Amino acid sequence: MSNFFKWYTQKVLKFPKIILGLGVLVVISTAILGFGFGGALSSEGMTIGNTPAQKAADVVSKNFKNPNNVAQIQVVLRSKDSLKTNKNQKIISDLQHRLQTQKNVKAVMTPDQLGNYASSNKVAYLTVTYNNKAITETETSNLVKAVKDYRNSSFEIEFSGIVSNVEVSEAPEIVGISIAFVILVITFGSFLIAGLPIISAILGLLTGLSGIFVATRFTDVASYDLSLAAMVALAVGIDYALFIVARYRDEREKTDSNTAIYVALTKTGPSVIFAASTIIVALLGMSALGIGFLGVMGAVSALCVLLVVIVSFLIVPSILVLFPTLGIHHRIKFGKKIKPSRVFAKIINGHSKLVMLLSVIFLILVAIPASHIQLGLPNDGSKPVNTTERKAFDIKSDAYGAGNDAMLVTVVRNDGTAKVQSFENEVKSLDNIQSFSPAMPSANGKYIMYTMTPKTEANAHKTQVLVKKVRNLQKKINLPVYVTGKTAANIDISNKLMSALPKFLIIIVAFAFFLLMMAFRSILIPLVAVVGFVLSLLATLGVVVLTIQDGHLSNLLNLPGKSSVLNFLPVLVVGILFGLAMDYEVFLVSRIREEFLISGNNRISIEKGVHDTGSAIIAAALIMISVFASFVFTNEIIIQSMGLALASGVFFDAFIVRMLIVPAAINVFGKYNWYLPKWLDKVLPNLNIE
Structure with missing residues (x-):
């Protein structure tokens, strides 16, 4: 590695404009490829195959005609007065009509049809079922517009189950870069040289994010993957450029600029490569866990770091060669220097x-x-x-209990014996169940499905214990018992990740x-x-x-x-x-x-x-x-x-x-x-x- 940096230093000293031009070309070409021809970020959730919940979902999908494979949201109502007054009943009827006319809406069920009035009839909800599997941003916007006229101080309307994408805002990067610039000015005592690591990191970040959008053509990349890659790449981009510039500045005070560049690259360069390699290896190592979305997350972040490092070594030394007095003169003094x-x-x-x-x-x-x-995993309670x-x-x-959004779907093999009744009795004896639905047999008669609502919310420890207890009943009744649903799936993902840690x-x-x-x-x-x-x-x-x-x-x-x-x-x-x-x-x-x-x-x-x-x-x-x-x-x-x-x-x-x-x-x-x-x-x- 030392020999490589000796060779590279000679090229930078001899052809600084070409090296800088190459760096700019890498940035521009990658940006064109990424933002011009790259794919889009995925809105798919975090899933892990081969879990008990996934196996149970496969049983439900295969044996029941109406699995939960379409989008469904709830329009939650809360009124200061009873929702059963004539005035409020008319509002609910109008809402049903308006929602039913929305594009792709299959059915709208009212509180009367669902029987879900609560809190002295002041809280209820309508269920909107779509023909498509996931609600889109346009459909969400149309829903909000449809109910806008009915919202007021005495009649509250909110939405549950909306799938909203993570917003990738530039504000955190701007704040982080601003603070970093102040730190660099204090460190180097110069606005000019403090800006060099910032410029290098921004160009590297632009290149890295562009590379990720190219990667979206070949794999699903979530928006939070992009945010993670951005925060890691921006931080290391500034830091690696800082180490090169800091060594150059130290050497520049003792010798000429060419020698300072030589020492900075040959002494600091290998350490930067080693440091970057360790974080890239660690990020790629996440794929060794065999968990798909984690592997993608690590891989795109590693790609971003790699591109940031390449841009740093092209941009920073070439600019220092072209502007050897950058930040050397007119240094800012902050009074008594504290080390x-x-x-x-x-x-x-x-x-x-x-x-x-x-x-x-x-x-x-x-x-x-x-x-x-x-x-x-975050739910609406984490918003x-x-x-x-x-x-x-x-x-x-408040109205239905903490576990109202933690519904569990349970399926039992129907063998035509008293074992099924024994299962129902065992479940009803468990102490963390708010409600337990009547049995619903599959069309082929091979399975029976139940839905149950825990008393505790989806991420609570008691809910995890309940899922484990229900699954363990198969040993007691000697029948296959499956538990699925979003809550069970998230619990299985958490357990698998914890065991992999x-x-x-x-x-x-x-x-x-x-x-x-x-x-x-x-x-x-x-x-x-x-x-x-x-x-x-x-x-x-x-x-x-x-x-x-x-x-x-x-x-x-x-x-x-x-x-x-x-x-x-x-x-x-x-x-x-x-x-x-x-x-x-x-x-x-x-x-x-x-x-x-x-x-x-x-x-x-x-x-x-x-x-x-x-x-x-x-x-x-x-x-x-x-x-x-x-x-x-x-x-x-x-x-x-x-x-x-x-x-x-x-x-x-x-x-x-x-x-x-x-x-x-x-x-x-x-x-x-x-x-x-x-x-x-x-x-x-x-x-x-x-």
């Missing part, structure tokens, strides 16, 4: 054991809430409080350990690194549970209130946080090791290493935190969850683990940090990343 990295170095060298102990205790305390993590779906959800929860974590930790052992020729350094990674991961999940699941600080963080933790979030955090953790580990420890090989003194190497790389790591971490945190203030809980988790993860890993625990451990363990058995040293490949 946070110097503060870290002094604290670590002065109180290493105490720093280690307090940091580990802090992470463990923050991680405690993760012990009661509850995974699930912002001002949306029609959330209002409808709250109205129905330990396997994925073990793979990632083992990969990190051997990778770092090859890079640093040490056993203790990788061990401390992966233990720190696990601690920061647990602390991150602790914050997510505390805020999203338990509802603390929800107003401050613009969260909708208590909600289950996004079921694929832990796997996602493991993959991405691993890649980011390795970035900081490599940049910091490689510099400490470089100094140790010169001085042989841990204290000196730590002080020098933390001082030289600390400022860039702190700036890079703050930028990542800013970019990720800006996504918390969207109105979509999936994107909010990802932003909050990644921002928290970067904070814990960069500031607590890499800037405190790792160098403190190096100081405590002394010469043993760099010990590697001779036989192992001979066997392991030498991964030179310095």
